[in-house]
Amino acid sequence: MKSMKKVLFVLSVFCTVFLISAAAEIPVNAAELFDPVYYAAAYPDVAAAVGTDADALLNHYLLYGKNEGRLPNASAEPGAEIEVFNEENLNQTKGFEPVPMEKLANLSSLRKKATDGELAQAYNAALAVATPLAGLPREEQLIGIAKSLRAMVDSGMLYSMSSPHYNDPYGYFILHTASCAGCTRATGLCLNILGIPYEHVNENQYSHQWCRVNVNGTYWICDAYGLYCGPEPAPYTHPYLQ
Numbered sequence: 001m002k003s004m005k006k007v008l009f010v011l012s013v014f015c016t017v018f019l020i021s022a023a024a025e026i027p028v029n030a031a032e033l034f035d036p037v038y039y040a041a042a043y044p045d046v047a048a049a050v051g052t053d054a055d056a057l058l059n060h061y062l063l064y065g066k067n068e069g070r071l072p073n074a075s076a077e078p079g080a081e082i083e084v085f086n087e088e089n090l091n092q093t094k095g096f097e098p099v100p101m102e103k104l105a106n107l108s109s110l111r112k113k114a115t116d117g118e119l120a121q122a123y124n125a126a127l128a129v130a131t132p133l134a135g136l137p138r139e140e141q142l143i144g145i146a147k148s149l150r151a152m153v154d155s156g157m158l159y160s161m162s163s164p165h166y167n168d169p170y171g172y173f174i175l176h177t178a179s180c181a182g183c184t185r186a187t188g189l190c191l192n193i194l195g196i197p198y199e200h201v202n203e204n205q206y207s208h209q210w211c212r213v214n215v216n217g218t219y220w221i222c223d224a225y226g227l228y229c230g231p232e233p234a235p236y237t238h239p240y241l242q
Contacts, residue, residue: 034058035073043070049156059151064176096134098127104192109200110185112168125173126189134194138215142222142229145190149183149224152176183225184209191222198222201236208241 036054039061040047046065050056061072101123104110111119133144149172158177165171165182172178172186184200188211191198199212210223212232221232226240233239 033072033076034061038074039065039070039072042074046070050154056151056154059148060155063152063155096131098130098134098193099195104189105197106188106192106200109203110169110189110192112165112185114165114168114170118165118170118174122169122173122186122189123193126169126186126193130190130193138196138213139220141194141196142191142213142215142220145187146222146224146229149186149190150227153183153224180209180223180225183223184211187211187222187224208238210238212236 034057036052036057039057040052043065046057046060050060061070065072099105101107101120114122129145129148133141136144152172156176157172159179160166160177161179163171163175163177165175166177166179167181167185169182169186169189172182178186181203184203188198188200191211191213196213200209201212202209208226210221210226213220213222215231219232219235220230221238222229223238226238228238228240230239
């Protein structure tokens with residue numbers, strides 16, 4: 001963690017990464033309900049934070065704006081729901097049974113100091129990320145998680161190594177303040193909900209942390225904070241931290 005500020009600055013300026021370059025298109029039915037031009041004009045604070053890209057604005061609404069009572073278009077009710085599933089997503093998620101919170105494989109690690117109620121809030125937020133990815137190939141699931149969690153960073157996540165819950169999913173999903181440890185556990189929560197085992201690299205160490213996942217015999221890094229989601233170049237080696 002001690003070199004992350006420098007690393008993230010370098011990456012954000014110079015790197016075109018699989019995770020960032022694979023931006024998803026807005027589903028047609030969501031685009032019909034969400035007006036990015038209106039949203040940017042009505043909420044200049046949001047536009048100043050995330051820019052005027054339609055995907056970024058929609059991500060902000062889905063992650064934060066809806067709960068804050070913002071309007072997705074000029075004629076909508078505050079906090080209006082926007083369905084972002086297309087027909088293919090619905091077919092893939094039919095029959096999806098998420099792993100219950102009490103049966104998460106990494107429950108002890110994920111909890112840290114969160115209460116049951118706080119962890120339940122984080123679980124519900126992670127469930128919203130994980131559900132549309134059910135039924136996809138493992139690689140696409142990891143990329144989808146990383147993209148969603150990176151969107152939260154780009155929408156105004158605060159970096160901290162001292163704030164309450166900075167290192168757990170509650171801090172990441174609910175308080176929007178976290179370190180790479182919090183990002184790793186938020187990622188791990190999404191993975192566990194999908195039934196995907198992972199290893200928390202450098203857990204509880206003063207060093208950058210990420211999720212290591214076996215994808216059909218090849219180990220992948222899933223690291224939204226570190227701007228990388230893909231195969232590791234060597235065991236336990238992050239391509240941007242060598």
